[in-house]
Amino acid sequence: MAPPPLPYELPQNFPAALLRGFLGKCPRCGEGKLFRAWLKPKDHCPCCALDLREQRSDDFPAYVxxxxxxxxxxxxxxxxxxxxxxxxxxxxxxxxxxxxxxxxALIQPSKGAVIALQWWNGMHGFRKERVAEDSEA
Incomplete structure (x- = not known):
């Protein structure tokens, strides 16, 4: 039995997730705004409820x-x-x-991309989520 469909669409690949973060959108659903202030991420995505409190971007966005x-x-x-x-x-x-x-101009998009990188790889409290591949066998 297949799991019920999600109310949002997961990114198909890593560049799609990275682009969502770069544009300041939630890396999981691509709908909710990622930031509540210039460099302050929201605690949760307003659309898919992704918990963003555990992200640890630290100084990496500045280096990027x-x-x-x-x-x-x-x-x-x-x-x-x-x-x-x-x-x-x-x-x-x-x-x-x-x-x-x-x-x-680059610091906020860099921070969003780093948060998306962490989400995609399941780092710092994020759960690794991927699009289910249809198996034809």
Whole structure:
């Protein structure tokens, strides 16, 4: 006997779960908002009741945001130095402003993706859940 259908649709694969978290949605149902404040996850998903209190993202989202920012800004910095005759002050102002803007834009999506990573792998109190595969035998 098959288990009753879920009232929500589980992600089909890891990238789908990661995308849900990156977009600030619950990694399990994809409907409920993940955050109650800028970097504060909700205690439970309002749609599927996933318990989010046990997640432990710690500093990893900041490392991800810094890694992405550095790799995107490196070619921009090289282009600014080689193609434009900017003073050190102008170059510093441009790069600093871009770095701060990118970091602020990436920190919440990075945290959502890390929470989705933990949920997908059943880490830190999350239960590993997968779509049931139809067996044809």
């Amino acid at each position: 945001a810094i890694f992405i920012t550095g790799h995107v800004l490196a070619p921009i910095l090289i282009m600014l130095v080689l193609d434009f005759d900017l003073s050190i002050l102008a170059l510093t102002a441009i790069v600093f402003a871009l770095a701060v803007a990118m970091l602020l």
